[in-house]
Amino acid sequence: MRVLATVTLAMLLCFSSINLAEAKTYVENFHKVGGVDVSTSSPFPKGWKNSDNLWANDDSAWESPPNNHAAGEGSEYTQSDIDAVEALDGVYSRSSTTADDTLIGDDAEYAVQEFMFSVAKDAVNLEINAYVTDEDDGIQAYIWNFATASWELYADYSNTNIGWMWINFSTDSPSDYISNSGEVYVLFQSQAYAGFWGSDTAHVDVDYIEAVADVPDAAVKTVCVDVIPGTLSGISRDWDGIFDDDTVSVQVEVTSGGSPVPNYPVFLKGEWEGGYGTFGGSFSNSNGRATVSGTPISGGVTDKWRVTFKAALSDAMVNGFAYQAGVCGEKRLAEDVAVTPGSYDITLIGRYWDAGGGDWVRVRWIVEPNDVDPVVVNGYSIPAAQHFHHWDLLIWKMGVVDPNNDDNGQTEGVNGNTNDVDAATQPACIGPDGGAYCGNYICQDDGKCCYLDGEGAHDCGNHLSGYRFGPFIQFNAPDHVLGVIIERTIEMCTQYSTIPDIMQQPYSSHEGPGALPCTVHLLSLDYTLDTVGSEEAFRYGYEIIGVINIFDPDPHSGLGLPGFIGLAADNEHVVGLILGHRYGIHPFVALVTSMPSGSYPQDTDVSGWQNFYPTWIYYLLKNLAYNIKVMAEELVNWNKRYPEPDNLQNPTNEDNIIFANIAFNKFILDFLPYLKETLWIMEVCRNNTINTFIIATFTQMYDTARISEYIVGNGTLRAEFEDFVENLLTELGNILGPPDGNTGMNYLLKFRIHIPYSERESFNYELMKVLDQIVSLGIKIIRNLPGMESPQEYPWWGYGNLISNS
Numbered sequence: 001m002r003v004l005a006t007v008t009l010a011m012l013l014c015f016s017s018i019n020l021a022e023a024k025t026y027v028e029n030f031h032k033v034g035g036v037d038v039s040t041s042s043p044f045p046k047g048w049k050n051s052d053n054l055w056a057n058d059d060s061a062w063e064s065p066p067n068n069h070a071a072g073e074g075s076e077y078t079q080s081d082i083d084a085v086e087a088l089d090g091v092y093s094r095s096s097t098t099a100d101d102t103l104i105g106d107d108a109e110y111a112v113q114e115f116m117f118s119v120a121k122d123a124v125n126l127e128i129n130a131y132v133t134d135e136d137d138g139i140q141a142y143i144w145n146f147a148t149a150s151w152e153l154y155a156d157y158s159n160t161n162i163g164w165m166w167i168n169f170s171t172d173s174p175s176d177y178i179s180n181s182g183e184v185y186v187l188f189q190s191q192a193y194a195g196f197w198g199s200d201t202a203h204v205d206v207d208y209i210e211a212v213a214d215v216p217d218a219a220v221k222t223v224c225v226d227v228i229p230g231t232l233s234g235i236s237r238d239w240d241g242i243f244d245d246d247t248v249s250v251q252v253e254v255t256s257g258g259s260p261v262p263n264y265p266v267f268l269k270g271e272w273e274g275g276y277g278t279f280g281g282s283f284s285n286s287n288g289r290a291t292v293s294g295t296p297i298s299g300g301v302t303d304k305w306r307v308t309f310k311a312a313l314s315d316a317m318v319n320g321f322a323y324q325a326g327v328c329g330e331k332r333l334a335e336d337v338a339v340t341p342g343s344y345d346i347t348l349i350g351r352y353w354d355a356g357g358g359d360w361v362r363v364r365w366i367v368e369p370n371d372v373d374p375v376v377v378n379g380y381s382i383p384a385a386q387h388f389h390h391w392d393l394l395i396w397k398m399g400v401v402d403p404n405n406d407d408n409g410q411t412e413g414v415n416g417n418t419n420d421v422d423a424a425t426q427p428a429c430i431g432p433d434g435g436a437y438c439g440n441y442i443c444q445d446d447g448k449c450c451y452l453d454g455e456g457a458h459d460c461g462n463h464l465s466g467y468r469f470g471p472f473i474q475f476n477a478p479d480h481v482l483g484v485i486i487e488r489t490i491e492m493c494t495q496y497s498t499i500p501d502i503m504q505q506p507y508s509s510h511e512g513p514g515a516l517p518c519t520v521h522l523l524s525l526d527y528t529l530d531t532v533g534s535e536e537a538f539r540y541g542y543e544i545i546g547v548i549n550i551f552d553p554d555p556h557s558g559l560g561l562p563g564f565i566g567l568a569a570d571n572e573h574v575v576g577l578i579l580g581h582r583y584g585i586h587p588f589v590a591l592v593t594s595m596p597s598g599s600y601p602q603d604t605d606v607s608g609w610q611n612f613y614p615t616w617i618y619y620l621l622k623n624l625a626y627n628i629k630v631m632a633e634e635l636v637n638w639n640k641r642y643p644e645p646d647n648l649q650n651p652t653n654e655d656n657i658i659f660a661n662i663a664f665n666k667f668i669l670d671f672l673p674y675l676k677e678t679l680w681i682m683e684v685c686r687n688n689t690i691n692t693f694i695i696a697t698f699t700q701m702y703d704t705a706r707i708s709e710y711i712v713g714n715g716t717l718r719a720e721f722e723d724f725v726e727n728l729l730t731e732l733g734n735i736l737g738p739p740d741g742n743t744g745m746n747y748l749l750k751f752r753i754h755i756p757y758s759e760r761e762s763f764n765y766e767l768m769k770v771l772d773q774i775v776s777l778g779i780k781i782i783r784n785l786p787g788m789e790s791p792q793e794y795p796w797w798g799y800g801n802l803i804s805n806s
Contacts, residue, residue, distance in 0.1 A: 022217045023124060024324065026317050028117050029210040031086040034265030034316030036281035038082055043263045043283055044118035044183075045211070047081060050074025051097035056108035060193050062140060062158045065112075065151045069144040069185045072114030088131055088208040096135075098201045099192035107194045111202045114187045117211035118263075119178050120322035122219035126174030126184070127212040129166060134190045135203040136161040143169055144185035147176040151187060158191070164207070174213070182320030184211060215322040223256045224328035225266060225313050228289070235309060235334045236654060239640040241383020244302035245342030245369055248280070249293035250333060252311045256323060260288025263319055268292055269312040269330070270301035270339070277301040278312070296339055303341050303570040305384075305634055309333040338384045338634075338641065340468065343369040344391075346571055349600045349616060350592030352397060353700040354582070355692035357405045359413060360398040360609045361590055362600070363578065365475070365564070367391040367466075375467070375666060377659040378652070383641055384634075385663040388466035388475055393562060395428045400609040403702060405695055414603045428582070430464075430477050430559045467667040468568070470638075471631045473576070474667065476563035476674040479681075488542075493518035494526070503584055503685040510585045510688065560584060561678045565671060569630035572596075573623045579678055587682050587693045589700060593620045613710050614717060621711075621720040625727045632731030635744045648754050657751045664748065665759050672766040679773040683780055690777075690784045 028045060030038045038045065050072050055063050065071040081093040099107040119126060132139060139162060141155035155167045169186070171177070178184055186209075192202035231251035235242060242248070254264040261284060268280040279301060280294025292311060301307060310332050313325040344367040352361040371390040374381035399413025410418040466475025490496045495517060508514035515531040531542070543549050559580060566576015571594070578590040599615060601608025634641070642660035645651030651658045682689040711717045737744020752760070 023214040024217055024220050024315075024322065026120070026213050026215060026315065026322060027210055028119070028213075028317065029086060029208070030082050033118075034318075035267045035278055035312065035314035036265035036283070038086065040077065040079055040082070044116060046116040047077035047085065047093070048073040048075060048112075048114045049077070049081070049093070049095040050110075050112040050114070051095050052109060053107075054110045054112065056110055056191065058108045060108070060195070062189075062191050064153065065142060065187060065189065067150045069151075069183075071151070072112040072187045072189070074112070085206050085209055090207065092133075092205045092207040095204045096201065097192050098199060099194040101194040101198045109192045109202070110189050111192065111204045112187060112189045113204045113206055114185065115209060117184045117186075118182045118317050118319075119174070119184045119211055119213045120215045120219065120317045121175065121178045121180060121182055121320040122322065123174050123178065123213040123215050125172050125212075125214040126170070126177060128169040128184075128186050128209070129212065130168070130186070130188070130209040131164065131166055131207045132188060132209075133164040133203075133205045133207075134162055135192075135201055137190050137192060137200070137202045138162060139167070139188055139190050139204060141167045141169070142187040142189075143177055144187075145176050146179055152177075178320070180320060182317060213317065213322075215317070220322045220324050221256045222326040222328070223254060223261055223264060223313055223323040224326065225311055225331050226253045226255070227251070227311055227331045227333065228253060231291075232333055234293075235337055238335045239337070239383070239637070240334060240655070241338040241340065241381070241385070241641070242296070243342040243372065243374070243386075244297035244339050245295050247293055247295055248309065248333075249291065250311055251289060251291050252284075252331070254284040254288045254290065254313065260284070260286075261318065261323070262286045262288060264288070264290075264313065264323070265316055265318075266290045266292050267312055267314075268294055268299075268333075269310045270296055270299065270304075270307045271310065272304045272307050297342065302339055303572075304339050305630065306336040307339050308335045309337060336637070336640070340384055340386060341571060342372055343367055344372075344388075344571065346574055346594060347597075348574060348576075348592035349595050350578075350590050350620075351616075351703055352588060352590040353696045353703065354586045354588040355405060355695045355699075356410075356412060356586075357401040357403050358699050358703045359401050359411075360612065361592065362396040362398070362603065363590070363592055364394045365391060366394075375469075375663040377662045380654050380659060382660055382663040383655055384468070384470050385660070385667075386468040387666070388464075388468075390464050391466060391475055393430050393475075393477065393559070395559070395562075396603055397428070398603060398609050400606055402610070403699060405699065415606050415609075428559050430562060465670050466564075467670050469664050469667040470634055471567050471569055471627065472565075472667065473568040473574075474563065474565040474671045476671060477559070477561065479560045479677065489516065489518070492520055493529075494521050495519060500684040503681070503688060505688075507585065507688050510583065560681070561674055563671065563674045563678070566592075567627040567631065569623075569627045573626045573630075575620065575623045575627055579675070581678065581681060581689070584681060585685060585688045585692065587678070587689050587696060589696065591620075593623045595619045613707070614714055617707055617710055617717055618720055621717065621724045625720070625724040628724070628727045628731050628735070632734035635737065636734040637743070638747050639743050642748075645751070645754070651754075657747065658754050661748060661752050661755045662759055665755065665763055669762055669766055672770050676766070676770045676773050679770070679777050683773070683777045686780070687784065690780050694781060694784065 030045060030047070032038065033042065033044065051074070055066055057063055077093070084091045084093040093113070095111040095113045097109040097111040099109045101107050128143065138158040138160040140153060140158055142151040142153055145152040154169045188204050188206070190202040190204045192200040194200045228251040234246050234248035248268060252266055254261045254266060264284045266282055266284060267278050269276060269278050277296070277299035279296055279299030280292045282290040282292045284290040296302060310330045313329040315324045344365060346365045348363040348365070350361060352359045367388050371388060373387045373389060375385035375387055397413035399411045399416030401411040404411060412418050464477050486499060486502060489502055496502050502516065505516055506514060509516050518529045518531045520527050520529060559582060562578060562580035564576050564578050566574060568574045574594040576592060578592060581587045599619065601612060642655055642657040643653065645656040645658045646653040682693055711721050735744055737746035739746065741747050741750030
């Protein structure tokens with residue numbers, strides 16, 4: 001007999017396990033339903049709050065809600081209520097009421113929260129799990145019984161201060177609690193009772209609530225989605241390109257067994273190697289159709305080169321049935337779509353070289369969403385091509401100078417020992433307006449940022465600008481330094497009529513104890529004014545006899561023609577060069593790269609910066625290798641991203657390689673004039689900038705040698721350098737492409753001959769101007785090199801010693 005009992009028990013346990021394995025568990029809460037975020041427009045789940053006298057008899061006894069499943073349906077949940085109960089996170093939704101006793105008699109009122117869930121009517125188990133609390137009056141929990149058409153009390157904590165706790169309902173016979181269309185109703189109430197001129201407040205607070213149902217596999221239906229042809233917008237084709245804040249929209253149909261399924265959640269999905277994100281979301285109408293739209297960034301789909309977009313379904317309980325999404329639960333929209341950011345906020349860390357020595361810098365570049373435009377050619381937005389028409393640039397110079405070229409040991413920057421404009425007002429900043437990043441600065445309007453001198457030689461640009469084309473990115477700014485201050489000085493002082501007249505003044509007139517000589521002509525008389533050096537003018541502004549304001553102080557500025565060019569595989573892997581000048585007389589170069597937050601020292605951590613070389617080199621090499629890999633993967637597919645033209649003389653097909661060449665031309669033509677002007681300033685300032693540039697170059701060479709020593713002497717850095725070289729050699733063929741120009745850069749160059757003549761002429765003209773400026777400046781530098789052995793001409797800099805010791 002004992003053996004028989006044992007066998008019977010084993011069979012029962014086995015049978016239970018089989019049943020459990022053959023059932024599918026569904027969880028419904030206020031976070032997502034079938035992959036779609038719950039909102040106020042979702043058909044389920046629903047929540048309501050109610051409070052007042054309601055069904056109270058104005059005595060201390062607790063009454064049951066009336067026999068109506070909508071008894072507690074007062075104010076429907078707002079989105080903030082939905083967000084509050086979607087997760088167990090300490091954020092909760094509250095229904096509250098206060099009872100006040102009067103001469104008429106005692107007062108009782110109820111605070112109520114009611115919920116509706118969608119549950120399959122074939123469920124074999126149902127649970128309601130809620131994390132709730134009261135004020136101090138207690139809570140009662142009810143579930144609507146459709147068989148008895150009444151509220152059934154399943155948890156009674158009346159007149160008990162329960163604190164936060166789980167109140168759960170569970171049944172293996174749930175059919176009485178589920179309507180034919182799948183609704184389940186739950187209600188929580190708390191009573192406020194006041195007697196003898198008293199007052200009492202009751203709350204029902206809900207942090208989280210869910211419905212859990214087990215449905216036999218045999219009762220689960222398969223649901224499918226189909227795309228209605230011709231309804232996709234936002235993406236045109238495979239290998240297209242969009243911004244992450246562009247709207248993607250499509251119309252779909254949801255069916256099961258060939259019949260439409262109403263109220264079913266549908267969403268959009270972006271998949272890439274190693275990850276995916278979901279966005280958008282809608283519910284099908286009575287015909288099973290839905291329009292689904294959303295922005296990729298809302299689902300974390302951003303900064304990816306090859307994304308496959310799909311319309312998708314997930315498992316859900318709808319209309320009283322349980323569904324699972326099979327193979328037909330996803331429908332492809334487009335493959336290998338490049339999703340570029342619609343805004344940027346990138347921090348770059350690197351080495352900075354000018355005449356003062358080598359230093360560390362932290363750079364932040366910000367482009368807001370309304371400042372990024374697509375590059376449109378012949379009506380088409382070219383994939384992975386962007387125009388930045390405004391941005392902000394902040395540069396923190398750390399003042400941890402090594403090598404230090406200053407004879408007096410002075411250093412400028414955050415940790416500097418000189419009361420210089422850099423140290424006093426970090427960061428140096430440039431931006432389009434008086435907004436949150438740069439504040440007010442001396443150049444208030446784009447059109448006044450740059451002064452065009454009388455000879456028309458300083459073509460310094462009118463606007464902050466920049467472009468991205470594929471993995472290549474650049475941005476540049478007009479010459480704020482040679483803007484208002486230069487213009488006012490030329491207008492005021494009779495000695496000057498051009499920018500070179502000012503910039504060729506002795507070095508000490510720009511930085512040091514000297515000042516710019518200035519004679520003003522007033523009423524047929526000449527007056528000599530006491531002035532200040534260029535940096536002092538920026539820091540303090542300038543007034544005549546303390547009354548007449550010539551220009552306002554602009555302590556955050558001093559940046560002239562800052563430009564960046566580099567590679568951006570994505571926002572987390574950026575490498576590039578910044579080139580510009582400060583105050584007209586400090587040409588500088590900075591090699592910068594992106595780094596994870598927390599991997600670089602705090603600004604004031606001098607010791608951290610002094611020992612930072614190995615960490616920075618590690619990320620520099622890693623980012624270079626990654627950019628080469630990504631660039632190769634992209635360029636080898638440029639014949640797909642930018643297909644061949646349908647007509648060489650008059651192409652019309654979307655995003656063809658000729659149109660892409662025009663977009664690339666815009667990238668180049670935007671950068672070359674700023675580069676040319678930076679070189680022009682170095683030349684016209686003569687010794688003030690040529691000699692300082694020579695020193696900065698020698699400093700950069702010294703620093704490069706030190707970086708090489710770190711790589712050679714550190715096993716980890718050697719491994720990263722080897723990985724970088726291996727990537728470069730392995731991928732160079734994919735980057736350049738075969739000789740026949742079927743892919744890579746050769747594919748782009750092969751079709752340049754077919755872009756409009758005006759485009760080619762503009763490019764050639766600007767390139768020749770830059771080359772001419774390089775040759776002219778090079779000659780001046782060569783002429784100045786011998787004079788660098790005479791440091792007595794420059795009392796603050798040990799030029800001769802630096803040259804002889806290098």
